[in-house]
Amino acid sequence: AQKVTQAQTEISVVEKEDVTLDCVYETRDTTYYLFWYKQPPSGELVFLIRRNSFDEQNEISGRYSWNFQKSTSSFNFTITASQVVDSAVYFCALSAPPGGGTSYGKLTFGQGTILTVHP
């Protein structure tokens, strides 16, 4: 069975601070995809990133960066110089592997981390 754990239920920071959201996952599959989604107050989930389990290189996109460490089964997300507009619930998710029949593609989500950035 797959499981995603986001240990931080809520994080509160002041604008311009850096913040890291933790994600730890469990899977027996050797190949899989990891995702981060953002859910702003409007409610609609916004896709942020997808990472293949074969690719352990860190990725940076503007103020966002992701640290994937297969050895510790973690896929952490850092926002540099946070802004008020970053306030949202952030979800980490895991998908079944390619070739997993019809089960491939469905996402297993963590419980989410509520990030509040104060001005």
Next chain:
Amino acid sequence: GAGVSQSPSNKVTEKGKDVELRCDPISGHTALYWYRQRLGQGLEFLIYFQGNSAPDKSGLPSDRFSAERTGESVSTLTIQRTQQEDSAVYLCASSLDRISEQFFGPGTRLTVL
């Protein structure tokens, strides 16, 4: 182009009644997913359609839940004899195929009184 749309945005119903939720995926997306999000929780997978293949129903919590999709178009999630524990936001997502990222709709907030 338009994103994933869902209707209604809010639904309040009485315990025991049936409800029908609708999802319009992004045009051309062959894969469609339904998820449920209870208050303060992550998303739970319910069901997944891929083209004309048999749907993956492994996430449906009980036989009161069913879903249909005709071809690569609209999908309907039906909950029969609703219970209070069915209260949640029901989210639909679609993707170009089953290896592409999923795009989510705004959800339907269901409240069962």
